[in-house]
Amino acid sequence: MSAPVDVPVALLGYGTVGSAVHRLLEDGAEDIARATGHRLRVVRALVRDPGREREHAPAHGVLTGDFRRIVDDGGVALVAEVMGGVEPTGEYVAELLRRGIPVVTANKQLVARHGPELFEAAAEGGAQLRFEASVCAAIPVIKLLRESLVVTNVHRVLGIVNGTTNFVLGEMEAGSTYADALAEAQRLGYAEADPTEDVSGLDAAAKMAILATVAFGSRVALEGVEVAGIDALRDEHVAAARALEMRVKLVGEAVLVGERVGVRVGPAFVDAHHPLASIEGAFNAVMLQGDAIRELTLEGPGAGGTETASAIVADLVSVLGASEAGFLRDDPVWRSLGALPHGELPSPYYLRLEVEDRAGVLARLAQELASEGVSVARLVQQPGDGHAVLHVVTHEAPAGRVEAALRAIRALPESRGDASALPVVSSRGVEELGWT
């Protein structure tokens, strides 16, 4: 591989997201060079107060309080806008684009309100404007709509695009009042001190406006979105949803009906069998329905500094990939890792054991498991006809140790039937699992 091409990058803003972008570019420099043939180096970062102490501070001379030093410098090839706000951010971005410098932005309000001017500036300068991070952080829905779903005629977008309200609704389903759930969201950092933007549905509306614009190729203004928040939701609705085997979610919906577009955001009942029903906590999800793909659902963290920074870096990488020859020509294989021997892959396990129903058997089973280092998280004993069935869920253990314990258990004189094991996939701790 030839030496990577140096790409001087400027950041507008150096807060939580900006410093995370800087860190990902440094830590991922090898990966980026391999994928794109370029080395991205942060040479300027615009901040209000360059003298202030910061975590993960850039090298001396990188921070500046003067936008002219970025735009007039001549050396900056790529810019990430992570300062937020609409003024003066919009003017900065437009000027950079007009000068032919590609910009990547995380700014939902800027894209939703000033998309037309910014894309005009981009066309004038022949520069790319990318905005993946402006909607649902780490979920790469903009890239998919623009690059993968070109011919699929996406005609409906459904989304849970606000993590704060999704968390609050989940707490309400679990029995909390609206006020308690909101307070808990604030305590965990999911909700702002002033949660209006989230609970009123306005945050979700801006994201749905951007998604509808990209999906249907026609501008949808924020004011065109019909919005209801979760603040008007009543406990009886949550109870009725449960009785109907549904969940209450704040759902964004954008549809193309003939040649007209409709976009709305509001609380809705979601059938438990629908892909959006299982979106838990502060996660986000977007479902795209199109002719050629039926439906495609993307789920992931919709907020967070590193998650947003990851989307910013993906856009920076895509700008390079789309403008140079190197991207994706190469074999995806670039190293030679060893194989983990079969049996070493760890997992919690479900074990089904049939044994004679007499004193001391349980102790012997527990001993066989323990001697292989397999620890029991939960155990349910069901009496059978002269024998007992034991259902065991273990803590994480290597497959080989579980197999060894099973072999020992099968060899016990008290063993009846065939002991079997299956891995358990859970994002909760296995202690929390029930038995109904």
Added chain:
Amino acid sequence: MSAPVDVPVALLGYGTVGSAVHRLLEDGAEDIARATGHRLRVVRALVRDPGREREHAPAHGVLTGDFRRIVDDGGVALVAEVMGGVEPTGEYVAELLRRGIPVVTANKQLVARHGPELFEAAAEGGAQLRFEASVCAAIPVIKLLRESLVVTNVHRVLGIVNGTTNFVLGEMEAGSTYADALAEAQRLGYAEADPTEDVSGLDAAAKMAILATVAFGSRVALEGVEVAGIDALRDEHVAAARALEMRVKLVGEAVLVGERVGVRVGPAFVDAHHPLASIEGAFNAVMLQGDAIRELTLEGPGAGGTETASAIVADLVSVLGASEAGFLRDDPVWRSLGALPHGELPSPYYLRLEVEDRAGVLARLAQELASEGVSVARLVQQPGDGHAVLHVVTHEAPAGRVEAALRAIRALPESRGDASALPVVSSRGVEELGWT
């Protein structure tokens, strides 16, 4: 916009997927030209018998039985391989790549078994080889791993990557025997007459080998995957999963532990709260866990002619996008659609109505709904303290008509409390919804 650049395309194969690619390229020509500045035109298609009658047959002279007419023609700029098989397909693809012609393939076995030689040929010819369609059809997981998740250090891939077995397991959970479920899958066209490849886990193993290779950047051979099928699963396992509030799924797992890779496929218990638990029927899903993104889950159809063709076209479009300047420079907005007036967005609705509990009330409510054209799918009446609470789920109706019916109902003398409505999101028919 300047006139699009003409790009002559050849197809290797013209079966279900090949003809669907042809149709999508024709129907989506405007969309592709707008996104990439190119017009893709199928000029050759390699088939065994060019004289046979076909659905959506290409123009006269396009079909050929001679590979030399494709490779020596001089005019073909881009090739989609949709003929399947390993020989002679692999030699054809390698020759095209060595000559600098980019190839897009849907061939899982070819990529899993002959990746090294093919990528070597691609490097030699300086041509791209893309293979999105080889894993999970319409789910664009390869593109995301290679272009969006460059710096996220993906260290675990979990997948339900075989729709046949997912359908069979779902039927077993609903009470079918394994044999009946498999027969039903065959009847619906989800399973082959010989279902060995699917039920043994071998199909899933090939997909997991490709996913692990791309995710970790290190070659994983098919033989390196630890495989168990669903054929050994017993009814007791399905019952135990239900009792534990889990689901039984055929799960593929690829992990990076230190500098070693482990990949396995087999039945597993999946916690009902885990994103993979809700994958229904013949759908597929892939969960990617990485440092910067936590986890990202993609769900969609994992098979089907049009779905696979959609992935092929996405790869063709991406080759053009990555090799020319036009891709994504433009504003995503290209047309000006009208706005659907608020209230016209149709949806099924949940209505909560409180009324006096006396004869004739129900008829009056039904009349108010009917006069707005709102049709009742389900109705549950709960007696209250001198009044009744009615829970109504309607068939699809425009929001405005539902609102109008609610206003009329609120004005009835028998009305008590505040009637309210929420949209219902369901992929099942609302008649099937229960009330517990």
